Amino acid sequence: MTTEVRVPTLGESVTEATVATWFKQPGDAVAADEMLCELETDKVTVEVPSPAAGTLAEIVAAEGETVGVDALLANITEGGAAAAPAPAAAAAPAAAPAGDAQSIDVMVPSLGESVSEATVSTWFKQVGDTVAADEMLCELETDKVSVEVPAPAAGVLAEIVAPEGTTVDATAKLAVISSGAGAAVAAAPAAAPAPAAAPAAGGKDIKDGPAAEKAMAEAGIARDAVTGTGRDGRATKADVARAAAAAAAAPAASPAPAAMPRGPVSADDASREERVKMTKMRQTIARRLKDSQNTAAMLTTYNEVDMTEVMALRNQYKGDFEKKHGVRLGFMSFFTKACVHALKEVPEVNAEIDGTDIVYKNYVHMGVAAGTPQGLVVPVIRDADAMSFAEIEKAISEKGRRARDGKLSMAEMQGGTFTISNGGVYGSLMSSPILNPPQSGILGMHKIQDRPMAINGQVVIRPMMYLALSYDHRIVDGKGAVTFLVRVKEALEDPRRLLMDL
Incomplete structure (x- = not known):
């Protein structure tokens, strides 16, 4: 066969x-x-x-x-x-004592598009431990999510190739499992031949892949400047790209001011401090937010919305809604619907810049920012413009739960075209959200607070919320940004407009 x-x-x-x-x-x-x-x-x-x-x-x-x-x-x-x-x-004489044991490599799982490396944060098993199939061996941290690595087979953990703290690429080997009848016997000697593999990695007979060789030739980079992360130390195309980026950044980095150093700290103060290394996710959050400020011409416009009608509608139907759809009716579905409605009128807020082109998205993949113990993540509700209120609420609830549990996949956080960030859940009254590149717009929601308002010549108490739209002024003009925010305000203050598409 x-x-x-x-x-x-x-x-x-x-x-x-x-x-x-x-x-x-x-x-x-x-x-x-x-x-x-x-x-x-x-x-x-x-x-x-x-x-x-x-x-x-x-x-x-x-x-x-x-x-x-x-x-x-x-x-x-x-x-x-x-x-x-x-x-x-x-x-092979060395294999005889192992009986039916078989060595199985534990490789880095798929990390998602555009993610090329991860850091080994925690090993749950040690060399010599017995493992079951699909039992968690270790946890990796990428710049976006934490990834758990299950055992591909039952056996004994014979060797840990990448210890905690090691940065590994997307194709690296993490460990070796010895499985089969002789697994327990084979585990000990399995680690011994490892040092012999080191000379092979630096051997002269190792040939890089043709794609890597072509990339080195095109970039004008010598092989010595490239650190190979492929099998036996072979250079990959990604390795060449990293080397080229490092070479390009080196001259520019010298005149750039370094991070502000700490001032002098007394011995007494130092003894009461705790120094903790930033996680890879936190480092990337910091870098991406600063890159967003440095790249986009970011500006924020503000408005306020009277939440009376939305709150009344929600209170009237929330019981029937939950009974029928099995999910609570929150405010996020109203805001998502209102943003979808406004994006149709001001499409540049849902677009992005690609070089000298503007890419208009004829769909809405809504990012919903969520705070987690590990940091801020933005799961994406795909095709939110085609969803009902119930579908949006179910999607947000499910994504939020997976975010808090650290179970979001890379695919669930990619491809967003616009983002909503609800700082109101933490009590924020007013803020200026930072863009989530390459998106051109992000809406900040805030705390609902009773305030005196002048309505038809009378002072009345109304539940008010400040709204903030941060946008990329390179692509969105002030008129478009203000129009977008006004349309969101109108839809929330009179939800019937959403049904009538007004």
């Missing part, structure tokens, strides 16, 4: 890859899920596992060839033909 090995899904917007390295040759025995070859795209390096056990019968796409998604890479012969290589394994 012949099994085809095809190019796996490469990610959103990635249509082709280059075959960088074949780890097996025709005639070699392969185990199920054993790595056959490595592909390089313009974003990441992808390892292709064997879909079945057997013998590699034919390589269709040789090293250096460019292949599309689902293209045929090789053929594997299963069944009787796969049994022939068995004596070869028996010939």
Whole structure:
């Protein structure tokens, strides 16, 4: 029986890859899920596992060839033909004491588009510990989310390749699990050969992938300037991009003022301080917010909204709404609907700048900022413009719960076109939200507070909320920003306008 090995899904917007390295040759025995070859795209390096056990019968796409998604890479012969290589394994004296033990690599899981590295924050298991399939081995921190790494198989944790604090790329090996009948015996010697692998990484016979070599030639970067993170120290295209960025930033970094150093601290004060390293997520939040201020021509306009009608409507129907839809009726669905309505009239607030182009989005993927113990995250409600009130409330509730539990995936936080940030839940009366690049607009909600208002010549008490729209003045003019905020105000003060599309 012949099994085809095809190019796996490469990610959103990635249509082709280059075959960088074949780890097996025709005639070699392969185990199920054993790595056959490595592909390089313009974003990441992808390892292709064997879909079945057997013998590699034919390589269709040789090293250096460019292949599309689902293209045929090789053929594997299963069944009787796969049994022939068995004596070869028996010939290796080191394998004999291990019985039926098999070494299984624990690799960095998919981190999501545009995320190229992570930091190993916590190991839940130690070398020699027994692990069950899908049991959590360690936790990684990226600049956006925390990612838990489950055990791919049951066995014994034989080796930890990346200890806590190590920064690893998207294709790195984290650990080795020894599984099978001889796993407990094999665990101890498994770590011993590790030092022998070090010279191989620096060996002269290691050849980089063609995509990396081409990128180095185009960027004019010497191989010594690139730190290879691929298998056996091979350079990947991402490594070259990092080296090029570092080289470009080096001259510009020298005249730039460094972060303000701390002033002198007395010994008494220092003894009462606690120094904690910023998490990778917190570092990225800080960097992205500052980059947003430095890149966009950010401006904020303000207005206030009388929440009387929304609150009355919510109080009248919240019981029936929850009974029918199984979710509470909050204010966020009203604000989401009002923003969708306003974005249709002022589409530049829902657009972004790409070089010298303006990209208008004929859809609304609404980002809803949420505070978590780890930091601020912005899960995205996709196609919010096509959702009902109930669908929006369910989506926000589910995303908020996953955010607090640290369970959001990368895909759930990408692709937003506009953001709503509700500082009112923390008691904020007024603030100026910072843009979430590359978006051009973010709406800040605030605390609802009873205030005296002049209505038809009389002073009455009304529940009022300040609204703040921060926008990129490069693409949104003052008239558009004010119009957007006025339309949001009108829709909230008379929710019937949403039904009439006015």
